[in-house]
Amino acid sequence: MQRDLYYKSSNKVTPVGLIVLLLATFVVGSLLSFAYLYAVQAVKMIYFRILFVVVLGVLSGVIGALICKSTKVRNRALAIIVSIIGVVAFNYVKWAAFIHLIAEEYSADFGSRLQRLPELLLNPIQLIAKISLLNESGTWVINNSSEAVRGVPLAGVWIVEFLIIMIAHLFFIDEKVSKPFIEKDNAWAEELKQTFYFREFVGTSHASSIERDPYILLDNVEDGPISTGMFLEGDLFVSSDKSENYLRIKHVTVTNAARSKRTERKIVNYLSVSKDFVDRLIDKASPQI
Template sequence: MGEHKHYKESGKFSPVGAVLMVLATAVCGGLLFWLYLLFEGWCTIIYLNVIAAIAVSCALGFVGGKIVRAFKMRNTVVAVACAVVGFLLASYFKWALYDYNDLKKYGYELMGEYTAYDYYDELNMLFDENTDGFGDYYDFYHQTKAYDLFSNDSTGDFTDEDIATMQKKSVWQFFELDKLLGKDKKSAQKSLEKSYTMNAYDYTYDFRKYDKTGLFDIIAHPSDLWNDIKSINKEGRWSYKSSHSSRDNGSLVNGTILWIVWGSEFILLLAFLVGGVRIKSKEPFIESEDDWAEYKNLKDAYKFMVPEDIKSFKVSMEQSPYTLFDYQTAVTQFLPTYMVIDCYVSKSGNENYLTVYQQTINPKNKNPDTKVLVKNLFVDGDFMNRLYSLANFAPQMQDVQQTPQ
């Protein structure tokens, strides 16, 4: 680093730190997404859910910045890449959790509303509820290829892959009736009789002892998760009147519009994380001390007049930062346009970085509009000592007439 130059990140990072940053981002993001989905499932007001998404995004940005500092990532490209990878892992968990919650609320709930016979198409399609000839059905479905049974009028409902399988398997094998009904004729008939009276949920998980799909089962099968997401998108889960699934609360949003909504949410959640990581990774790091410089907000401690020629001022600052002192005025002096500063300082005081801002009072709201004039310019310890000795006050400007705001 030469004298009077701007700070430039070193690009250094620890490979171990990069891996830990990915994991930390994924874990923290997953926790925030869990809270987000918890709120989304409770709140029915769509506008509040949008605010919640913004809040989560801001939290991700804050957490991302803290992780950058913790692992001393001075390479913005690597830091952002690690954050994005961690975010993608957290997003995968978010969608798996969303699918799991949807399964519990609408899959299991729906199963409780129908008998097993009505719920499972393969039962009401293959068996007559009133027939006593179960044995004949049992033998026929074991001996007949599925394709031979449905080729005349129903193959349009099956995919090419299904048809290829139907040509190889019997009806009983194709519909996995061993699992749904039983492996022998007696148990299968008993199960079919139970399906007439038991709801699908009790029949499936209590009587037939199916294993319930857990969150980790969904996580472990990404292709099944993707199929579930497509299915949810096709059906829709919320209307313009509500923020989550509502089958009787207006037309459900689905298809292309829902993909756009989900994509916009993804971008919103990612944007603040990338922004927070990028900003923090570019903050001055003191390599000789192996630590981040300390930020000093000096905007209220010093005020400077704006030079007539901003371009010349910037050149002069490059040549000698002490040029700034030629423009210092009392902080109580009213100026519609003025300059303020902040700094990043090292522990030793020998390596510091100064930023100069131009602020212009907005006549509408009386708040200053800010523009950066000089960004992270190197200043030495002598400059900082002189700056501290002149805080709040410039002797040469004491006699200037003060104008009330």
């Protein structure tokens, strides 16, 4: 039986895994949202607000990725759909908690009675009405001398905040569920700790050349990253007996050697390679005594 050129997921998933992912995303995201709200109330600077939003998305995404790993979710589409639902759900809680938190401060707009959180959670129409009132009055200023941001600009800020949370969260989910899963081991492929480095080689396309013959890399192995110019960087993902292995290659361009700045892009993503290739690459890249 001929093996696929690249890793192809089985897309297997259990209902329990998806339910746990959804609940974990919702619960963890809601708890992180409470912390986020108190943080932005304590620190009013816009730069910190952006930082807190990114942290919220990253932390919730990392937890979601860990759930995908432990429950062995390898259906990328379902993992992303469930994660989107979870993120939307905990953002709903975040909004209800936000309105509850500032209700007393905005009592002139919201009414004198303090809005209880359960009441807001169970009444989305009321919550939307409060958000609309909040948009009209504004919530924060850019500096001490400016008026409160309101209307379309404020709505735009809210949308951007939501997108930052969603994109950051989904990045970690996608990164996890896209990695190779070895069905015969019933486990994720082991990512070798060793990183492999290669000189650039002559060819119309690095990707197509490597696809045709991965062994071309063995003639271009370097001991470590090249400090200037461009080079290739590789990672190996292997099964327990190395009978099923995958190679990931990035093209790296050093933009500022003094500051260790570089840009990179994936050119080969989980190419299937043989045990012989893996053994020879490890041997070639190992320090020779």
